[in-house]
Amino acid sequence: MKSSFKLGRILGIEIGIHASWFIIFALLSWSLSVAYYPSIDENISPFTGWTLGILSSLLLFGSVLAHELGHSFIAIRQGIPVKSIDLFIFGGVSNLTKEPDNPAAEFRMAISGPAVSIVLALVFWVFQIVFSSQNATLAGVFLYLAQINAMLAIFNLIPGFPLDGGRVLRAIIWNASNDIRRATRISAGVGLGFAYLLIFGGIAAAFLGIGISGLWLALIGWFLASAAQGSFQQTVISEILREVNISRVMKREFKTIEPDNTLYQALHEYILPLNQRALPVFENGKLAGLISLSDIKKIPTNQLNQTSVRQAMTPFEKLRTVGPEEHLGNVLNLLQSEDINQLPVLSEGKLIGLISRTDLIEYLQMRQEIETGQLNSKH
Numbered sequence: 001m002k003s004s005f006k007l008g009r010i011l012g013i014e015i016g017i018h019a020s021w022f023i024i025f026a027l028l029s030w031s032l033s034v035a036y037y038p039s040i041d042e043n044i045s046p047f048t049g050w051t052l053g054i055l056s057s058l059l060l061f062g063s064v065l066a067h068e069l070g071h072s073f074i075a076i077r078q079g080i081p082v083k084s085i086d087l088f089i090f091g092g093v094s095n096l097t098k099e100p101d102n103p104a105a106e107f108r109m110a111i112s113g114p115a116v117s118i119v120l121a122l123v124f125w126v127f128q129i130v131f132s133s134q135n136a137t138l139a140g141v142f143l144y145l146a147q148i149n150a151m152l153a154i155f156n157l158i159p160g161f162p163l164d165g166g167r168v169l170r171a172i173i174w175n176a177s178n179d180i181r182r183a184t185r186i187s188a189g190v191g192l193g194f195a196y197l198l199i200f201g202g203i204a205a206a207f208l209g210i211g212i213s214g215l216w217l218a219l220i221g222w223f224l225a226s227a228a229q230g231s232f233q234q235t236v237i238s239e240i241l242r243e244v245n246i247s248r249v250m251k252r253e254f255k256t257i258e259p260d261n262t263l264y265q266a267l268h269e270y271i272l273p274l275n276q277r278a279l280p281v282f283e284n285g286k287l288a289g290l291i292s293l294s295d296i297k298k299i300p301t302n303q304l305n306q307t308s309v310r311q312a313m314t315p316f317e318k319l320r321t322v323g324p325e326e327h328l329g330n331v332l333n334l335l336q337s338e339d340i341n342q343l344p345v346l347s348e349g350k351l352i353g354l355i356s357r358t359d360l361i362e363y364l365q366m367r368q369e370i371e372t373g374q375l376n377s378k379h
């Protein structure tokens with residue numbers, strides 16, 4: 001989620017607020033000012049009520065930020081830089097540059113946010129006791145903040161991924177099974193189950209007359225469900241990118257062309273009828289280069305008949321190639337950083353396959369579909 005407003009930096013982390021957050025800020029300030037504080041002190045002036053309402057909302061915002069800073073602080077100590085913290089309608093989120101690579105790091109990072117919230121809840125609770133005999137209204141502010149921080153801790157500790165509790169559960173299963181994908185599938189499954197519970201429970205509650213709060217729960221559930229599915233897919237994709245060799249995805253069957261063919265022939269006798277965007281160019285039984293649709297597009301149409309493949313191809317010396325053992329992630333990075341659409345796969349100097357960006361993305365989509373199906377049937 002992109003932030004609309006940048007607040008500044010803490011510990012080098014950019015703090016941003018999404019536009020949706022202002023809706024919640026306004027609603028909260030309003031309900032505290034006209035309902036909560038007048039219920040503590042019925043003689044409260046509208047000015048004091050609103051001042052306390054806005055102040056409490058700002059402190060709630062500070063509490064959510066402190067929770068996220070707890071995560072970020074531990075992440076940085078584990079060697080994971082944090083890009084930004086974004087606050088939005090449902091709370092906050094820390095944007096890490098990468099996921100933790102071991103269960104212990106994941107556990108420490110996940111637990112640190114709720115730990116901050118619990119400490120804050122206790123501190124505000126003590127303030128509330130101290131002030132209760134002197135200033136009931138001020139004690140009310142502290143009571144509210146103690147409750148909010150306790151709720152932040154409890155809600156986030158629900159063991160459904162990607163909530164903090166779900167990350168704790170994932171770290172525990174990951175540690176026991178040494179299988180991050182299985183750990184993610186189980187904890188995201190719990191997350192999805194919990195999200196559905198919120199959705200259906202919320203809708204049922206709305207019909208039973210609890211109204212707006214029920215719909216609010218359903219909305220949070222809907223948000224959690226898509227987050228659980230999204231983070232599971234992300235884990236699956238990064239796992240596949242790290243583990244699968246290019247030899248499993250590359251095309252082994254393809255046509256080749258000779259350098260003295262014209263570009264017109266390359267286009268109309270090979271590329272279009274074969275639906276093959278790139279052709280390896282062979283001369284005397286050796287790979288001499290690669291001619292692709294993008295190379296041909298650079299030549300004016302009326303010159304395709306006079307231009308040879310040799311003149312337009314990427315010659316072997318300039319060609320980027322990969323070995324069959326290369327992982328998908330590295331190949332994808334290479335395709336993107338060099339802005340090319342396909343690569344020849346070479347084994348011991350011999351061409352054994354072709355890999356294109358389209359093949360790679362289709363393979364990822366297929367795997368993602370299969371794994372997401374597993375998530376939905378196993379919760």
Ligand SMILES: [Zn+2]
Nearest residue numbers: 113114156164
């Ligand atoms: Zn958290």
